[in-house]
Amino acid sequence: MQENDGKYIFGVVKVGDKGQVVIPRDARKLYDIKPGDALLVLGDQKGMVLLKTEIFQDALGQMMDGLTK
Numbered sequence: 001m002q003e004n005d006g007k008y009i010f011g012v013v014k015v016g017d018k019g020q021v022v023i024p025r026d027a028r029k030l031y032d033i034k035p036g037d038a039l040l041v042l043g044d045q046k047g048m049v050l051l052k053t054e055i056f057q058d059a060l061g062q063m064m065d066g067l068t069k
Helices: 025-030 053-068
Strands: 002-004 007-009 039-043 048-052
Touching: 007 025, 039 053, 048 053
Parallel strands: none
Antiparallel strands: 002 007, 039 048
16 A cells, blocks of 8 residues: 555456455555445546445535534
8 A cells, every 4th residue: 555645555456257346455444444334436437436325424414414504
């Protein structure tokens, strides 16, 4: 794993026959990803990102709270 100013390179992974990828151990440890965790897949024309659903739900809740104040 290489870090530069809070940005990381974890290496290269390959997509398996079933479309599965293995998240590198260092990334799983850093982001506390455990078996059974749900990940949200977001993307645009340039690429995609994985995000733990609980982080997305927390951010959405904060946005909703801001709208009701």
